[in-house]
Amino acid sequence: MRVSLLGLGTVGAGVAQLLAANRADIARKVGCGIEVVRVLVRDPGRARATTLPPGVLTADPEVALGDPAVDAVVEVMGGIQPALALIVRALRAGRPVVTANKDVMSEHGRAVWQAAAEGGTDVFFEASVGGGIPIVRALKESLAANRVRRVAGILNGTTNFILTRMTQQGLSQQQALADARALGYAEADPSADLDGLDAARKLAILSSIAYNARCLPREVFRQGIREVAAADIAYAARLGAVIKLLAISELRPGGVSMRVHPTLLPRAHPLAAVHDAFNAIYVQGDAVGEAMFYGRGAGALPTASAVVGDLMQAARFLDRGGAGTGCTCFHERAFVPLDALVSRFYVRLRVMDRVGVLAQIAGVFGRSGVSILSVQQTPVFEGATAARAPEADPHGEECAELILTTHEVGEDRMAEAMEGLGRLAVVSGVGAVLRLAPEDL
Amino acid sequence: MRVSLLGLGTVGAGVAQLLAANRADIARKVGCGIEVVRVLVRDPGRARATTLPPGVLTADPEVALGDPAVDAVVEVMGGIQPALALIVRALRAGRPVVTANKDVMSEHGRAVWQAAAEGGTDVFFEASVGGGIPIVRALKESLAANRVRRVAGILNGTTNFILTRMTQQGLSQQQALADARALGYAEADPSADLDGLDAARKLAILSSIAYNARCLPREVFRQGIREVAAADIAYAARLGAVIKLLAISELRPGGVSMRVHPTLLPRAHPLAAVHDAFNAIYVQGDAVGEAMFYGRGAGALPTASAVVGDLMQAARFLDRGGAGTGCTCFHERAFVPLDALVSRFYVRLRVMDRVGVLAQIAGVFGRSGVSILSVQQTPVFEGATAARAPEADPHGEECAELILTTHEVGEDRMAEAMEGLGRLAVVSGVGAVLRLAPEDL
Numbered sequence: 001m002r003v004s005l006l007g008l009g010t011v012g013a014g015v016a017q018l019l020a021a022n023r024a025d026i027a028r029k030v031g032c033g034i035e036v037v038r039v040l041v042r043d044p045g046r047a048r049a050t051t052l053p054p055g056v057l058t059a060d061p062e063v064a065l066g067d068p069a070v071d072a073v074v075e076v077m078g079g080i081q082p083a084l085a086l087i088v089r090a091l092r093a094g095r096p097v098v099t100a101n102k103d104v105m106s107e108h109g110r111a112v113w114q115a116a117a118e119g120g121t122d123v124f125f126e127a128s129v130g131g132g133i134p135i136v137r138a139l140k141e142s143l144a145a146n147r148v149r150r151v152a153g154i155l156n157g158t159t160n161f162i163l164t165r166m167t168q169q170g171l172s173q174q175q176a177l178a179d180a181r182a183l184g185y186a187e188a189d190p191s192a193d194l195d196g197l198d199a200a201r202k203l204a205i206l207s208s209i210a211y212n213a214r215c216l217p218r219e220v221f222r223q224g225i226r227e228v229a230a231a232d233i234a235y236a237a238r239l240g241a242v243i244k245l246l247a248i249s250e251l252r253p254g255g256v257s258m259r260v261h262p263t264l265l266p267r268a269h270p271l272a273a274v275h276d277a278f279n280a281i282y283v284q285g286d287a288v289g290e291a292m293f294y295g296r297g298a299g300a301l302p303t304a305s306a307v308v309g310d311l312m313q314a315a316r317f318l319d320r321g322g323a324g325t326g327c328t329c330f331h332e333r334a335f336v337p338l339d340a341l342v343s344r345f346y347v348r349l350r351v352m353d354r355v356g357v358l359a360q361i362a363g364v365f366g367r368s369g370v371s372i373l374s375v376q377q378t379p380v381f382e383g384a385t386a387a388r389a390p391e392a393d394p395h396g397e398e399c400a401e402l403i404l405t406t407h408e409v410g411e412d413r414m415a416e417a418m419e420g421l422g423r424l425a426v427v428s429g430v431g432a433v434l435r436l437a438p439e440d441l
Numbered sequence: 442m443r444v445s446l447l448g449l450g451t452v453g454a455g456v457a458q459l460l461a462a463n464r465a466d467i468a469r470k471v472g473c474g475i476e477v478v479r480v481l482v483r484d485p486g487r488a489r490a491t492t493l494p495p496g497v498l499t500a501d502p503e504v505a506l507g508d509p510a511v512d513a514v515v516e517v518m519g520g521i522q523p524a525l526a527l528i529v530r531a532l533r534a535g536r537p538v539v540t541a542n543k544d545v546m547s548e549h550g551r552a553v554w555q556a557a558a559e560g561g562t563d564v565f566f567e568a569s570v571g572g573g574i575p576i577v578r579a580l581k582e583s584l585a586a587n588r589v590r591r592v593a594g595i596l597n598g599t600t601n602f603i604l605t606r607m608t609q610q611g612l613s614q615q616q617a618l619a620d621a622r623a624l625g626y627a628e629a630d631p632s633a634d635l636d637g638l639d640a641a642r643k644l645a646i647l648s649s650i651a652y653n654a655r656c657l658p659r660e661v662f663r664q665g666i667r668e669v670a671a672a673d674i675a676y677a678a679r680l681g682a683v684i685k686l687l688a689i690s691e692l693r694p695g696g697v698s699m700r701v702h703p704t705l706l707p708r709a710h711p712l713a714a715v716h717d718a719f720n721a722i723y724v725q726g727d728a729v730g731e732a733m734f735y736g737r738g739a740g741a742l743p744t745a746s747a748v749v750g751d752l753m754q755a756a757r758f759l760d761r762g763g764a765g766t767g768c769t770c771f772h773e774r775a776f777v778p779l780d781a782l783v784s785r786f787y788v789r790l791r792v793m794d795r796v797g798v799l800a801q802i803a804g805v806f807g808r809s810g811v812s813i814l815s816v817q818q819t820p821v822f823e824g825a826t827a828a829r830a831p832e833a834d835p836h837g838e839e840c841a842e843l844i845l846t847t848h849e850v851g852e853d854r855m856a857e858a859m860e861g862l863g864r865l866a867v868v869s870g871v872g873a874v875l876r877l878a879p880e881d882l
Contacts, residue, residue, distance in 0.1 A: 018586055018728050025653070028771050029585050126583065132729035134575075134583030142567065142575030144470050145459055145749035212466065270735055273714035287459050287746035288573035291736035294711055295729060305728035308586035322763010330469050 001030075001315045004038040004070040006086055007077035008057075011100055011127070012039070013050060014300030015074060015307050020051050026308070030315040034308075040064035040077075040086075065090055072314050074307060075099040076127075084108050091115035091123065096317070096324075098310040100127035100303055106201040106217050109208060113327035122317070122324035124310035129202040130155065130279045132302030133295040134309070139209045139283070140325045146285030148210040152248045152441055155202040157277035157297040158193035159225050159245045161185045163262075164275045166233050167242060173228065185277050195224035196245065196260035203247035203258055206281065211251050213333035215258060220247075221338040223261040227432045232348060235403045236264050238376065239346075242272045246437070255334030257341055264346050264436045282441075342408040344373065344439075348431035349421065353398040357426045361402070364424065368417035371407040399428060405436065442471075442756045445479035445511040447527055448518035449498075452541055452568070453480070454491060455741030456515060456748050461492050467749070471756040475749075481505035481518075481527075506531055513755050515748060516540040517568075525549050532556035532564065537758070537765075539751040541568035541744055547642040547658050550649060554768035563758070563765035565751035570643040571596065573743030574736040575750070576722045580650045581766045587726030589651040593689045593882055596643040598718035598738040599627045599634035600666050600686045604703075605716045608674050608683060614666070626718050636665035637686065637701035644688035644699055647722065652692050654774035656699060661688075662779040664702035668873045673789060676844045677705050679817065680787075683713045687878065696775030698782055705787050705877045723882075783849040785814065785880075789872035790862065794839040798867045802843070805865065809858035812848040840869060846877065 005012055019026065019034055027033040037056060044057035058064055065073065065086060073090040075097060077083045084104050090097050092115050099105065104112065105128045116123050126136040130153070139148070154160050158180055165176035177194075180186035192198045200220035207215035225245050236243050241264040249258040265272050270292050274280040279297030284290055296302035317323055351357050358375065365372055377400055406414070414433075421427050446453055460467065460475055468474040478497060485498035499505055506514065506527060514531040516538060518524045525545050531538050533556050540546065545553065546569045557564050567577040571594075580589070595601050599621055606617035618635075621627035633639045641661035648656035666686050677684050682705040690699040706713050711733050715721040720738030725731055737743035758764055792798050799816065806813055818841055847855070855874075862868050 014728075021727070022586060022588055025588065026586060029653075029766070029769060132584075133732060134579045137583050138575045138579065141754060142578050142750045143573075143746065144753050145463060145467060145746050147463055147466065212470075268714075268716070270714055273709075273711055275709070285746065286462070287455075287742040287749070289737045289740070289743050291574060291734075293732075293734060295732035299730070301728040302730050305584060305586050305726065308728070309583045312585050313582060316766070317763060320764045322758060323761045325470070325757070328470060 001032055001034050001071045001318055002037040002069050003034060003311065004040070004064050004067070004073045005036050006040045006064060006073065006075045006083070008039050008041045008048065008050070009076065009078070010300045011076040011303045011307065014304035015076060016050050016052055018301060018304040018308050026312060030312045031319040032315055034311060034315055038064045038067060038070060061086060065093070070095065071318060072311065073097045074311060075101055076307065078103070080104060080107065084111070087112055088115040091119045091121055094119040094121050096121045096124065096314040098124045098307055098314060100307055102128040102201045102205060106204040110214060116326070122314070122326060124314060124324065126310050127303045127306035129205050130281060130293070131295065131297040131299060132305040133279060133281065133293045133297065134306070135206065135281045135293045136209065138293060139206065140328060143283065143285055143288055143291070146287045148251065148283060148285045150248065150250045150284040150441070151206050151210050151281060152246055152271065153203065153206065153281040154244055154271060154274050154279050155199040155247045155281070155297065156193050156245060157279055158186045158190060160274065160279070161277045163225065163228070163233070163243055163245065166230055170230060172230050173225070194226055196222040199245060199247040199260045203249055203260060207249040207256055207258055208329055210249070210283070211256050211331065211333060212328050213256060213331040214329045215249070215256055215335070219258055219335040221259040221261070225262050228262045228434070229432065231401070232432050232434065235348065235376065236346070239264065239374070239405065240267050241265055242267055243434070244271060246271070248438070252336050254340065255336045257336040257338070259338055262434050264434060266437065269437070269441065339411045342410050344408050344436035345406045345414055346432070346434040346436060347404045349402045349404070349427055350399050350429040350431060351402050352426045352428060353400040354426060358402070360424055360426055361421060364420040365406070365417050368420060369413045370409045370417045373405040373407050376403045377401070401431070442473055442475045442512045442759055443478040443510050444475060444752065445481070445505050445508065445514050446477050447481045447505060447514065447516045447524070449480050449482045449489065449491070450517065450519070451741045452517040452744045452748065455745035456517060457491050457493055459742060459745040459749050467753060471753045472760040473756055475752060475756055479505045479508060479511060502527060506534070511536065512759060513752065514538045515752060516542055517748065519544070521545060521548065525552070528553055529556040532560045532562055535560040535562050537562045537565065537755040539565045539748055539755060541748055543569040543642045543646060547645040551655060557767070563755070563767060565755060565765065567751050568744045568747035570646050571720045571722060571734070572736065572738040572740060573746040574720060574722065574734045574738065575747070576647065576734045577650065579734060580647065580724070581769060584724065584726055584729055584732070587728045589692065589724060589726045591689065591691045591725040591882070592644070592647050592651050592722060593687055593712065594644065594647065594722040595685055595712060595715050595720050596640040596688045596722070596738065597634050597686060598720055599631060601715065601720070602626045602718045604666065604669070604674070604684055604686065607671055611671060613671050614669065635667055637663040640686060640688040640701045644690055644701060648690040648697055648699055649770055651690070651724070652697050652772065652774060653769050654697060654772040655770045656690070656697055656776070660699055660776040662700040662702070666703050669703050669875070670873065672842070673873050673875065676789065676817065677787070680705065680815070680846065681708050682706055683708055684875070685712060687712070689879070693777050695781065696777045698777040698779070700779055703875050705875060707878065710878070710882065780852045783851050785849050785877035786847045786855055787873070787875040787877060788845045790843045790845070790868055791840050791870040791872060792843050793867045793869060794841040795867060799843070801865055801867055802862060805861040806847070806858050809861060810854045811850045811858045814846040814848050817844040818842070842872070
């Protein structure tokens with residue numbers, strides 16, 4: 001099978017390296033060799049450390065895609081354009097495409113699948129979610145007998161690394177982010193990670209497969225990790241929980257709900273043991289019950305593992321006939337906004353250290369219909385104390401921290417309660433408002 | 442696709458139930474409906490709670506397999522015969538077979554694949570390992586680009602349940618086994634679970650796929666959990682470890698090594714968080730790095746999830762052409778016995794509480810070339826004390842417990858050292874000899 005590789009960055013170089021390293025076994029497994037015959041790059045003249053034969057590099061998409069000898073196309077450029085246009089062109093010409101592109105697949109899945117249908121071929125995109133973790137094929141094929149009820153994932157390695165450092169070493173978020181940068185886990189502008197956009201795109205892809213309906217990143221409620229402080233992690237530990245940036249989608253009677261937010265997760269949950277830059281996806285289905293998939297969510301070789309795995313599937317179909325599962329978004333499902341859901345909340349408040357403060361706060365919650373589950377006041381324990389010593393407020397009065405958790409309540413009531421708290425003179429600041437994991441996760 | 446179902450026990454009934462429950466979505470996903478037209482049972486007259494149409498039950502294999510209208514066969518009888526003969530017959534007749542049978546696949550894989558080749562069809566056996574966990578297809582297809590270096594799994598739910606109860610509730614093994622029986626997790630005769638045979642069979646199947654070479658259960662070194670006492674779990678906790686029955690196989694320069702034994706595993710390892718009757722498989726490959734698959738390793742519906750997932754794959758091939766991956770055991774690899782490996786060991790000894798005991802023991806270890814990593818003597822901490830109070834030996838002398846761990850050492854040297862310890866008058870008994878997890882797991 002002759003392959004045109006679009007892009008030779010980290011992942012592209014990993015793909016070329018892996019195809020070369022395991023060439024013989026790969027050929028025996030699929031029944032034919034897989035050879036890179038074209039590589040589209042910006043600057044073919046630049047020196048590169050690859051074992052690719054000379055002359056395969058080109059800056060011209062016509063050369064990369066126009067060659068009739070090319071059997072399949074691998075897109076590892078990233079970004080929407082020109083990747084989308086090239087993918088569509090290859091598919092329309094009847095060539096199967098393997099892509100690692102979460103932006104294209106989450107935002108323009110419909111256009112991609114339409115091009116595949118026009119060309120009578122297939123798209124493989126295992127590498128677009130969870131790096132080397134084989135979750136796309138698991139959901140599309142192995143677990144296809146299930147009605148999936150929920151997908152909950154740690155889909156962003158950067159934020160999981162930051163939260164892990166904060167948890168294990170008591171670092172501030174700034175310090176942990178600096179570590180992530182030093183180790184190459186965070187980009188110069190980490191906004192897409194910290195604000196949950198990267199996770200939201202991956203969640204939209206997984207949800208589209210899990211519920212057989214097109215789900216879009218803009219339908220995902222997003223709260224990033226920026227407001228999670230070292231103190232919250234320490235207070236969560238006291239509650240028997242760890243804080244993870246979870247991407248959760250659910251199939252509800254009204255449709256599909258999707259959200260990405262920092263989540264207090266019980267320490268014994270399998271997702272709580274996912275540390276550092278690892279990713280994991282937890283699936284709840286009517287037959288399988290619970291299943292979890294864990295692995296490296298990024299990096300040249302883990303991502304190449306998924307890309308080449310897909311390419312081998314495309315090669316099998318080329319060799320033996322048959323086709324992939326194709327687009328499985330055959331249902332139309334409404335999108336359920338966060339407002340329609342209930343959550344349990346965690347709230348960290350800075351309050352005046354006065355008699356009667358709790359009564360006032362409880363009164364506000366009660367009037368908004370928010371039922372309090374637990375209260376702690378400036379607990380004295382390692383980590384929390386160091387990170388959050390009681391401070392004087394601007395007026396010179398002694399402050400304390402108050403940690404509340406709530407029973408399940410709607411977003412509107414919770415918002416009303418938080419507005420009411422903001423009007424209380426005894427509340428000098430809101431440190432964080434986070435959500436607890438669903439009770440049946 | 443018309444299916445003949447061989448067996449209507451727990452799993453067979455689950456398959457029928459799942460096909461009925463998700464009928465419409467299953468048909469849309471694969472392009473055709475899947476219908477059970479024959480069911481082979483021992484007694485068709487017995488009352489059953491199924492929604493199967495009347496008249497499909499038969500006790501006659503001729504009827505179940507001879508009907509030319511049958512497109513595919515599902516074998517969920519278990520055991521070697523008559524399952525093997527029926528599978529081979531169906532395959533030779535060109536019908537794809539889906540099986541949940543770990544005994545047949547591990548012991549008679551070669552015969553099964555040969556029959557499939559003769560019939561020009563395929564065998565699907567996702568359900569034979571790890572219940573609903575999609576590990577077979579992951580190894581055969583998604584991770585196929587990797588050279589797999591190691592597979593380490595918790596493959597037996599019964600023993601994991603027992604060890605979890607012992608760990609979390611400080612129960613004895615007898616008490617935990619009684620709980621497992623009461624909850625239906627253990628059979629009347631739990632030997633195949635407790636002695637590691639069930640796990641060994643599953644490991645042989647996974648190893649055959651991972652290393653592309655036929656691996657057999659008899660090549661697996663087995664040590665079951667019978668000698669693991671509550672005290673060992675408590676001592677392991679002191680060492681920062683949990684005890685799990687791990688099934689480990691590795692690709693080494695000399696071939697494939699396979700072993701099932703109780704293993705001291707660092708508490709932070711992802712496999713350490715696998716509790717109760719859950720299974721998990723941890724894979725180390727040259728590209729993917731580490732990946733783990735977690736889920737319910739048994740039960741009617743989790744197993745049915747895997748069976749029907751396979752059946753859907755067979756239906757896709759029937760509908761669109763193409764074929765499965767087929768047999769991938771194209772390498773001949775030697776089997777590396779445990780004697781050729783090195784391990785770190787954990788030893789619990791009962792010793793006389795006398796001056797100089799440790800010097801004598803260290804002397805024996807030293808003369809056998811075993812290097813001691815750590816020593817603890819009758820540590821006083823919750824659980825251990827209760828489970829293992831120092832006892833008087835038959836001669837009335839005070840006894841103590843001594844816990845040693847070793848650096849990596851060969852099996853022969855360790856055996857020699859243990860023999861030497863047995864000859865020491867100050868050693869009144871050996872409680873347990875367990876292995877630590879490989880350092881690079």
